[in-house]
Amino acid sequence: MKYVSTRDSGVSVTASQAIVQGISNEGGLFVPESIPVLSKSQIAGMTGMDYINRAKAILSLYLDDFTEQELEACVRGAYGSSFSDPAIAPLSRLGMGNYLLELWHGPTCAFKDMALQLLPHLLTVSMSKAAPDKEVVILVATSGDTGKAALEGFKDVPGTRILVFYPVDGVSPMQKRQMTTQEGGNVGVVAIAGNFDDAQTGVKKIFTDEAVQKRLAERGMLLSSANSINWGRLVPQIVYYFSAYAQMLEAEEIRMRELVNIVVPTGNFGNILAAYFACEMGLPVKRFLCASNQNNVLTDFINTGIYDRNRAFHNTITPSMDILISSNLERLLYLLSDRDSREVGRLMEGLSKEGRYAVSDTVKEKMQARFSGGCLDDGATKGVIREVFEAYGYLCDPHTAVAVGVHRDYVRKTGDGTKAIIASTASPYKFAGSVLSALTGENGSGDEFLMASELSRLTGVQIPGQLAGLSHKPERFTRVCAPGMMEKAVMEELMI
Ligand SMILES: *Cc1c(COP(=O)(O)O)cnc(C)c1O
Numbered sequence: 001m002k003y004v005s006t007r008d009s010g011v012s013v014t015a016s017q018a019i020v021q022g023i024s025n026e027g028g029l030f031v032p033e034s035i036p037v038l039s040k041s042q043i044a045g046m047t048g049m050d051y052i053n054r055a056k057a058i059l060s061l062y063l064d065d066f067t068e069q070e071l072e073a074c075v076r077g078a079y080g081s082s083f084s085d086p087a088i089a090p091l092s093r094l095g096m097g098n099y100l101l102e103l104w105h106g107p108t109c110a111f112k113d114m115a116l117q118l119l120p121h122l123l124t125v126s127m128s129k130a131a132p133d134k135e136v137v138i139l140v141a142t143s144g145d146t147g148k149a150a151l152e153g154f155k156d157v158p159g160t161r162i163l164v165f166y167p168v169d170g171v172s173p174m175q176k177r178q179m180t181t182q183e184g185g186n187v188g189v190v191a192i193a194g195n196f197d198d199a200q201t202g203v204k205k206i207f208t209d210e211a212v213q214k215r216l217a218e219r220g221m222l223l224s225s226a227n228s229i230n231w232g233r234l235v236p237q238i239v240y241y242f243s244a245y246a247q248m249l250e251a252e253e254i255r256m257r258e259l260v261n262i263v264v265p266t267g268n269f270g271n272i273l274a275a276y277f278a279c280e281m282g283l284p285v286k287r288f289l290c291a292s293n294q295n296n297v298l299t300d301f302i303n304t305g306i307y308d309r310n311r312a313f314h315n316t317i318t319p320s321m322d323i324l325i326s327s328n329l330e331r332l333l334y335l336l337s338d339r340d341s342r343e344v345g346r347l348m349e350g351l352s353k354e355g356r357y358a359v360s361d362t363v364k365e366k367m368q369a370r371f372s373g374g375c376l377d378d379g380a381t382k383g384v385i386r387e388v389f390e391a392y393g394y395l396c397d398p399h400t401a402v403a404v405g406v407h408r409d410y411v412r413k414t415g416d417g418t419k420a421i422i423a424s425t426a427s428p429y430k431f432a433g434s435v436l437s438a439l440t441g442e443n444g445s446g447d448e449f450l451m452a453s454e455l456s457r458l459t460g461v462q463i464p465g466q467l468a469g470l471s472h473k474p475e476r477f478t479r480v481c482a483p484g485m486m487e488k489a490v491m492e493e494l495m496i
Helices: 015-021 040-044 051-062 068-079 112-116 119-130 145-154 173-180 196-207 210-217 231-250 270-280 297-304 329-336 341-354 361-370 378-392 398-414 428-440 448-459 465-472 483-494
Strands: 003-005 008-013 030-032 091-093 098-102 135-141 160-167 187-192 221-225 260-265 285-292 306-308 356-358 371-375 420-424
Touching: 003 015, 008 015, 008 341, 015 119, 015 221, 015 231, 030 231, 030 329, 040 231, 051 068, 051 231, 068 119, 091 231, 098 231, 098 398, 112 119, 112 145, 112 231, 119 135, 119 145, 119 160, 119 231, 135 145, 135 196, 135 483, 145 160, 145 173, 145 187, 160 173, 160 196, 160 483, 173 428, 173 448, 173 465, 187 196, 187 483, 196 221, 196 483, 210 221, 210 483, 231 260, 231 270, 231 420, 260 270, 260 398, 270 285, 270 329, 285 297, 285 398, 297 306, 297 361, 297 371, 329 341, 329 361, 341 356, 361 371, 371 398, 378 398, 378 428, 398 420, 398 428, 428 448, 448 465
Parallel strands: 098 420, 135 160, 135 221, 160 187, 260 285, 260 420, 285 371
Antiparallel strands: 003 008, 003 030, 091 098, 306 356
């Protein structure tokens, strides 16, 4: 299978090349030239399989230049022993017909582990095929969770270096601590005096800067990305939607072919796009609910067909969704416009020049036929955390609460009782202050670890060991840099 660029259909690369490169030279994102479709019996056949075999079944369709042994080793390396739940991504029932798909049982307690435990393995194999003997430098812009998950995935992986940029005031104290205490000989972490979009724009700029690439190439180094612009980040995420459906079949909660709704708390549009791919592959999905916080650029886009980032940026209690430029939307636009790379190029130019674009009526109608958007502000999000705990004894993180709340509002408005898979994207203890404040009504500031203990005492829900242990770890990374100085920081961190 070949991969084309959303901005140039003439580009054609293998899966390995797409993973090594991360982003196409002209700035487009890689998309498979066609989407493989599973038969109903193949989907039903996933019942009774473990997660590793489900992953192999899906990934082999997309990564066809990997041998079976290579794929097996990658998948076992990722999911064999680093997740604390044997189901890897278990379902938890939340009242009638609603299921939380818990994606945070990996080493960093957020859903990013689902892909970032696998990506280093995929990248190492891809490098051996597409760029042997090169050292790969991973640049990451993070709104909090990706950075830590990428650091954990790549730490001390031979032939790789990793540098993470995060907005200095845009991540939770626990997220910050997770990154500044990171271990490993090939890792670097730099704070940006700006927001996530500044960090992401800076990283994208470095990627497409030929002078930088040349300088690195002279030293046998190659840039790649662990952000969800990289296909290798996205493809592992398709797996858990099939896995969730299989679990519902196994539990006889649904019958084969029964449609479900999928609800996703959304930032960069990667997770929900993976669900869309699963559906295009044959997973029976009725609607996708795109849940946003107060940075509701996607809600407006789904309702109007106009994407407009010219608005105030809000720092919310769901920092992983504090994003005004959702990169992966580009891939959806490409698919919905019948793979019209010129049209996508035009829209993306509008976004970069004017901060806005309007899609055609056809694309808008196609999008609205499958997607609904909704948003919650911080107050409403805290209300949902409290309601869910009181009604079900279930402690959810703020991002998950946004999804639960948007789904609740959608059901109230439409009466659509279709069973729902709601993506639960982080452990509540990554955001202990906000969650505690939701339950007690107090302001949720103070020492993060004390608040986590208080939350645990109050709810009886255990603090994940990987978070509890952070309070004793020494901080290694304290550098802060201006967004305009990111390139310099990269060179300095790499010592070139
Ligand atoms: C990254 C993240 C999201 C947003 O996912 P996207 O793929 O960027 O849309 C939501 N919740 C949490 C906890 C996250 O870490």
